[in-house]
Amino acid sequence: MSVQQTGSGPKASAAAPITARRAATRQRLLTAAAAVIAERGANGASVEAICEEAGFTRGAFYSNFSTKEDLLYALMQDKHQFLLDGIRRILDETAHAPVPAGADVIDDLVDKVLAANPVDRQARLMETEIGLYMVRNPEQAPVLQQVMQPFHDELARLVMEGLARAGRRLTVSTEDALTLLIAGYETGTTHLWFGPHPGEQSELDACRRALTLIIKSMSEPV
Amino acid sequence: MSVQQTGSGPKASAAAPITARRAATRQRLLTAAAAVIAERGANGASVEAICEEAGFTRGAFYSNFSTKEDLLYALMQDKHQFLLDGIRRILDETAHAPVPAGADVIDDLVDKVLAANPVDRQARLMETEIGLYMVRNPEQAPVLQQVMQPFHDELARLVMEGLARAGRRLTVSTEDALTLLIAGYETGTTHLWFGPHPGEQSELDACRRALTLIIKSMSEPV
DNA sequence: TGTATTCGATACAGTAATGTATCGAACGGG
DNA sequence: CCCGTTCGATACATTACTGTATCGAATACA
Numbered sequence: 001m002s003v004q005q006t007g008s009g010p011k012a013s014a015a016a017p018i019t020a021r022r023a024a025t026r027q028r029l030l031t032a033a034a035a036v037i038a039e040r041g042a043n044g045a046s047v048e049a050i051c052e053e054a055g056f057t058r059g060a061f062y063s064n065f066s067t068k069e070d071l072l073y074a075l076m077q078d079k080h081q082f083l084l085d086g087i088r089r090i091l092d093e094t095a096h097a098p099v100p101a102g103a104d105v106i107d108d109l110v111d112k113v114l115a116a117n118p119v120d121r122q123a124r125l126m127e128t129e130i131g132l133y134m135v136r137n138p139e140q141a142p143v144l145q146q147v148m149q150p151f152h153d154e155l156a157r158l159v160m161e162g163l164a165r166a167g168r169r170l171t172v173s174t175e176d177a178l179t180l181l182i183a184g185y186e187t188g189t190t191h192l193w194f195g196p197h198p199g200e201q202s203e204l205d206a207c208r209r210a211l212t213l214i215i216k217s218m219s220e221p222v
Numbered sequence: 223m224s225v226q227q228t229g230s231g232p233k234a235s236a237a238a239p240i241t242a243r244r245a246a247t248r249q250r251l252l253t254a255a256a257a258v259i260a261e262r263g264a265n266g267a268s269v270e271a272i273c274e275e276a277g278f279t280r281g282a283f284y285s286n287f288s289t290k291e292d293l294l295y296a297l298m299q300d301k302h303q304f305l306l307d308g309i310r311r312i313l314d315e316t317a318h319a320p321v322p323a324g325a326d327v328i329d330d331l332v333d334k335v336l337a338a339n340p341v342d343r344q345a346r347l348m349e350t351e352i353g354l355y356m357v358r359n360p361e362q363a364p365v366l367q368q369v370m371q372p373f374h375d376e377l378a379r380l381v382m383e384g385l386a387r388a389g390r391r392l393t394v395s396t397e398d399a400l401t402l403l404i405a406g407y408e409t410g411t412t413h414l415w416f417g418p419h420p421g422e423q424s425e426l427d428a429c430r431r432a433l434t435l436i437i438k439s440m441s442e443p444v
Numbered sequence: 445t446g447t448a449t450t451c452g453a454t455a456c457a458g459t460a461a462t463g464t465a466t467c468g469a470a471c472g473g474g
Numbered sequence: 475c476c477c478g479t480t481c482g483a484t485a486c487a488t489t490a491c492t493g494t495a496t497c498g499a500a501t502a503c504a
Contacts, residue, residue: 022451041358043265046491059452128354136263244481268461281482
C-alpha cells in the first residue's frame, strides 16, 4: 500500500525531509491502525493500542501524527491512493491489449480491479468504522471534503475512461454514478463483517456481479 | 416502543416484580441510549453520557442494567419487538380487509410496514453501531444468537404469512430470503448516515421500491 | 570515525470513565 | 398514616488513556 507523502492530512506540510526510517515507522503505524480499528472500532482503538500493535510506544505516534484523526485521514488517503493507482495501472496495461476472446470489456475491467484490491473482513470493517467516525464528527466536514473531493474526481475520471474503453457513456449524472458504484461495493461486501465464510469466494462474486450490473445499467453503448 | 420485560438480556430473570417507576426509568434509559449511541457510537457512548441524556445518574443505570452490553441487547430486543409487533398488527388489520383497488398486495404491505417503522438517521446509525459492536465481540456470539434466533424465526414466519396473503411462495431458501430482505433494508437506508437531505422522502421511497422488488423477485405466484 | 540532528522511548501530570458501597427519599401495602 | 422496601443519588477507589516535556540512541553526513 505504502503511499509516501509528506503531510499526514490535507495540510500538506511540504517542507519535511523524510528519512527512510521515518517512512517505515509511519507505515507500520498505519498498518497497525487498520488492524486495531477493524478489531475495536475507530473509537475503541486507543493510540496506546495502535502503538502496541505496531511495536512502538506512543512517542513514535505523536512524532508522526498530531492526533488520531490525523492518522484516520492518512489511512483513508492511503486506501484511496492504492485504489486509484490500481485502476490506473489496469487501464494502462489493458490500453492496447485486446480483450480476452468472449469476454466483455466491463466484466474484464471489474474483475481486474477487484482482484487488485483484496477486500477482506478487516478492510471492510475499517472502512465502515472510518466512515462512521467521519459522519459523526461533522465539525470536520470541510477537512473530510478536502480529502474526498480529489478522490471522487479522479475516480470519476477513471470510470469515464473505462467506459470509453468499452465504447459506452453514462446515462446518469457523474455524481449519481459514483453513488451507485459505492453503494454497490458496500452492499456486496458488508456481509464480510461476519467473518470468513465457506461461500466467501462466491460472495465476492456477488460483489463483482453487482458492480458490472450497476455499471451497465447506468450507461449505454455510444 | 416500550417492551416491558423482566430480564434485560436473554438471561430471563423471571422473579423480579417490576414497579411502574422502574419500568419508566428503564425505558428512559433505553431511549437516551439510542440517541447517544447514534451520536457517539456504541463505544463512545459512556454510561455517564447515557445517564446524563436520560436525566439520571449512573446509580439508576447500574440498578437497571448490569453492563453496557446488557443494555445493548435490551435495545435490540426492544427494536425487534417493535418491528414484529408492527408487522403482526398490520397483518391482522388487513386480514380480511380488501386491498385498495388497483394496489398490489405486496406493495401495500411494504408501505404499511415502512410507515409503521419510522426509519431515521438516528435509528439507522444506532442499528449499524449495535451490529458492529456485536460483530466485534464474538466471544458473545452465543448470547447474540439467543437474541437473534427468535427474531429471525418470527420474522420469517411473518414474511411467509404476508406472501401467502399475496398468493405467493418463496423461490429461495428462507434463510436467503431474510438475508436479501435485510440487505435491501440496509442498502436503502444507509444513506441516512449523512443526515437529512432534501430528497429524503424520495430516498425512503427508494428503500420501499427496493424491498418490493426483492420480495417479488424471490417469490412466485402459487 | 566524529558529530549534529532526527526520531522514538520514558516519565509525568491531568482527565474521563468504570464499578462498588452506602445513604436517603419515594413509594406501596397495611 | 406509617413503616418496610425499593430505587436512584452520591462518594470513593481504581483503571485507562491522553498529551507534553525530556532524554538517549540511531542515523546521516562529512
